Amino acid sequence: MDQGIVKQRVDLNELKSGGFIKQNQKDLFTVRLKVPGGRITPEKLVKIAEVARKYSRLGYCHLSFRQSVEIVGVHIDDFDAVVKELATIGQKVASCGPRVRVPTACGGCEYNPNGIMDTQAKALEVDEKFFGTPCHHKFKMSFSGCPIDCARTREMDLGFQGVVYPEWSKDLCNGCTLCAKACLEGAIVSDKEGRPMFDESKCVYCGDCIRACPTDAWKDKKTGWLVRVGGKHGRHPREADQVVNFLPDSKVNDFIAATIQWYHENGKPKERIGTTINRVGLDSFKEKVVNAFTQS
């Protein structure tokens, strides 16, 4: 595709943060739509379907691996019309290229009994604040509400996973042993009286003991986010490093800003943050970014 032609035919501002992906077919592009956290209203789906039926020259959509709806086969001459028609219901185009992408998230704590943190609200907030921020390479974030980690935070440049710290009160316990049954990690073993012996080193902070306890002897002492950084998939996958446990919800935006700042200063063009961490060292990241959040 000749970029010169693109400049003549469409509003460059619309293309600024990408979202239009070149296809094999001459002049046809895939238009990636923004669906933060993968949650979308039926009204938007209907409008997207209308627009796709009108402008997809191949006649189909694709659901991307990061929860976006993509209209495949849009002709370059139709870009402006597609953007305008989608804007009537507030549907925006997503991004590609070296910048902060649309955050993904699990379904939501309002209806999932395992949910600890509100991933949907956070994904929207983070999208609002950080979407499109230029980086050395792509920068992907996700939010999982619990340690089952459906949003795969270990594969993200920066991932946040909900955690809850269980606290046991002897006075309320009736020795029923249900918490030991509920714990899949072996972190709770019942003693002779049925009372729990808690081994924190095995705990993943999922809160199953709290949900199982019929007398509320197990309670949540605190909730927060477990933070992982430097993950990616692709040709050379890298599992993210865990850098914070129980980051308060109110500190998430600050942590993202500090991480992106460190990435700007230490990364090289076309280098993912995981590669930067491999090159510069995780200790440097911890010293410059993490310590400020764990020492308070």
Add this chain to the structure above:
Amino acid sequence: MVEDEIIKPDDSIDLRGVLCPMNFVKTKLKLEMMEAGKVLEVVLDDGEPMRSVPRSLKEEGHKIIKVENVQGVYHLLVKKA
């Protein structure tokens, strides 16, 4: 919490061999036919049923007042909300 050792259930349901989530659904239906405050005895296999059913009952607002292990089979006493 003080345990009452002699609680007599008003009704009983034996769910040995019944898989999740049918064991919970059957318990729920049984409880729906009972009056609030009545006690149902639920007999459950160890493993997944014991991990899921008590938790689901709690989410529905019912109170598990006693758990007894009788030779590897669990007897729960559930007070209807």
